[in-house]
Amino acid sequence: MSDVLLRVENLRSGYGRIEVLHGISLEVREGELVSIVGANGAGKTTLLLTLSALVRTRAGSTTLDGARLSGLRPHAIVARGLIHVPEGRLILAQMSIEENLQLGAARTPAVQRRAAIDAMYARFPVLGERRALPAGSLSGGEQQMLAIARGLLAKPRLLLLDEPSMGLAPKLVDAIFSIIAEVRASGTAVLLVEQNARKALALADRAYVLERGRITLSGTGGELLHQPAVVEAYLGSHA
Amino acid sequence: MFDQQLANGIFLGAVYALFAVGYTLIFGVLDILNLAHSAIFMASSFVALALVGHGMPFWAAFLAATAFGGVLSVVLDRVAFAPLRARGVGGGALGPLISSIAFGIIVVSVVRGIFGPDEVGYPAGAVVSANLHIGHATFTAIDLSVLVISLLMMIMLSLLLKATSLGRAIRAVAENTKAASLLGIDVERTIGLTFLIAGALGAAAGILIGAQFNAVGILMGQRIELKGLAVIILGGMGSIPGAVLGGFLLGLLEVFSVAYLSSSYRDAIAFAVMFLILIVRPAGLLGKRAARTA
Numbered sequence: 058m059s060d061v062l063l064r065v066e067n068l069r070s071g072y073g074r075i076e077v078l079h080g081i082s083l084e085v086r087e088g089e090l091v092s093i094v095g096a097n098g099a100g101k102t103t104l105l106l107t108l109s110a111l112v113r114t115r116a117g118s119t120t121l122d123g124a125r126l127s128g129l130r131p132h133a134i135v136a137r138g139l140i141h142v143p144e145g146r147l148i149l150a151q152m153s154i155e156e157n158l159q160l161g162a163a164r165t166p167a168v169q170r171r172a173a174i175d176a177m178y179a180r181f182p183v184l185g186e187r188r189a190l191p192a193g194s195l196s197g198g199e200q201q202m203l204a205i206a207r208g209l210l211a212k213p214r215l216l217l218l219d220e221p222s223m224g225l226a227p228k229l230v231d232a233i234f235s236i237i238a239e240v241r242a243s244g245t246a247v248l249l250v251e252q253n254a255r256k257a258l259a260l261a262d263r264a265y266v267l268e269r270g271r272i273t274l275s276g277t278g279g280e281l282l283h284q285p286a287v288v289e290a291y292l293g294s295h296a
Numbered sequence: 297m298f299d300q301q302l303a304n305g306i307f308l309g310a311v312y313a314l315f316a317v318g319y320t321l322i323f324g325v326l327d328i329l330n331l332a333h334s335a336i337f338m339a340s341s342f343v344a345l346a347l348v349g350h351g352m353p354f355w356a357a358f359l360a361a362t363a364f365g366g367v368l369s370v371v372l373d374r375v376a377f378a379p380l381r382a383r384g385v386g387g388g389a390l391g392p393l394i395s396s397i398a399f400g401i402i403v404v405s406v407v408r409g410i411f412g413p414d415e416v417g418y419p420a421g422a423v424v425s426a427n428l429h430i431g432h433a434t435f436t437a438i439d440l441s442v443l444v445i446s447l448l449m450m451i452m453l454s455l456l457l458k459a460t461s462l463g464r465a466i467r468a469v470a471e472n473t474k475a476a477s478l479l480g481i482d483v484e485r486t487i488g489l490t491f492l493i494a495g496a497l498g499a500a501a502g503i504l505i506g507a508q509f510n511a512v513g514i515l516m517g518q519r520i521e522l523k524g525l526a527v528i529i530l531g532g533m534g535s536i537p538g539a540v541l542g543g544f545l546l547g548l549l550e551v552f553s554v555a556y557l558s559s560s561y562r563d564a565i566a567f568a569v570m571f572l573i574l575i576v577r578p579a580g581l582l583g584k585r586a587a588r589t590a
Binding site: 109111130131132135136140141142143147148149150151152156159160161163164207211 | 461464465467468471472474475477478479480481482483484
């Protein structure tokens with residue numbers, strides 16, 4: 058259909074002597090939303106951290122738009138447009154909301170930065186109202202909005218989202234998922250890691266199932282949503 | 297008498313504050329105590345003295361030796377801290393502490409080898425010094441310059457941290473290295489620049505104190521090291537305004553205990569007061585370590 062944006066081939070990584078990812082291959086095409094589902098400890102977060110070079114690649118390769126990412130340092134990967142909104146959000150709690158967004162927009166030319174940040178305030182009014190407050194004063198859902206807004210200001214070619222709905226009340230989970238849908242609708246490719254497999258698969262163009270460091274299934278979101286193995290392992294107990 | 301002591305305390309405190317600001321900046325960013333900071337302070341003071349001895353005007357020697365201190369501090373980071381960082385030895389570990397002590401000892405030995413163990417002064421006339429009067433206090437033009445330069449450097453540092461993109465990057469790295477990386481900040485470069493700034497501040501303090509007392513010696517680093525540590529703990533670890541406040545407080549405490557009590561108890565009294573302050577405020581005067589544990 059469309060061009061491949063991110064291509065991951067036989068990726069291996071881990072911590073110390075323990076290998077977590079045993080040769081992962083996957084791809085994300087332009088404008089696509091791809092979900093990765095899997096149990097706790099399957100290696101989902103490690104996969105994203107390896108793509109961002111916070112965990113070292115031991116073997117295999119990653120390319121974005123055909124250019125090699127493996128071997129680059131984390132800030133250089135951000136400069137290529139692979140933007141990672143990490144698990145636990147990692148907002149800078151002591152700095153103001155405005156400063157968090159300034160950091161997100163650091164590579165936007167100074168003349169356009171103000172307008173870009175103001176556009177985010179228009180999109181997330183709750184952030185605009187509190188722009189001068191420390192980011193740590195926001196609620197969990199608001200912090201997730203800030204983390205996503207900060208990521209979007211970095212003008213992602215591909216946005217990596219790690220557990221964006223974690224720890225949020227159901228109503229906020231819906232709000233976060235509709236933000237993700239908007240991001241995809243605006244043409245930005247998204248690689249989404251989620252515990253909430255039902256929602257993640259329902260939203261995804263395509264999805265992969267990760268089990269103990271290996272991809273065991275892949276298909277469109279709809280296909281996986283109705284795969285008996287997936288239903289049993291990841292969707293069964295959820296209402 | 298009081299006016300004079302107040303002035304003396306402020307002049308002494310300004311240098312303590314300038315020294316401590318660089319010290320606490322490194323702690324704030326890396327969570328490590330840089331025990332080589334005092335060696336850079338001392339070595340830069342000798343470099344300024346040597347440059348003046350070769351005929352350079354004091355202001356030019358000040359700038360050159362301040363730059364030297366900044367560069368030496370970057371070398372310190374590359375040699376003593378960066379290799380441990382790359383292996384994942386983080387803040388709070390003893391490894392970086394020991395390697396900073398080692399680097400400091402090497403610097404002290406080299407300086408002793410080049411300049412000898414004796415305390416030396418500036419050549420006559422190299423540092424011009426007129427007497428000035430405000431109220432009942434008499435002081436020299438150098439005292440005043442030390443205060444003004446220290447204050448200017450501290451103001452510039454807070455503006456840099458508050459209002460520039462480098463300052464934002466430094467604060468982001470200080471708060472969370474991983475988050476800073478994911479925001480596209482070159483963490484290693486930011487740490488290097490932090491060492492450059494901290495070293496330059498420490499160097500400036502050393503050069504100024506050497507000119508103020510007209511004495512440059514191998515032991516001056518050791519003499520200020522523990523005081524600097526006390527100042528940043530008193531102010532609140534990692535807090536720049538805390539280091540400034542703590543520096544002035546220690547300067548005043550020392551001067552007043554000599555003036556009104558006894559010079560032999562100077563350090564005892566100053567440090568006893570610090571004890572009391574820490575009992576009331578364990579995180580230091582402006583410390584907010586508790587907020588960072590979350």
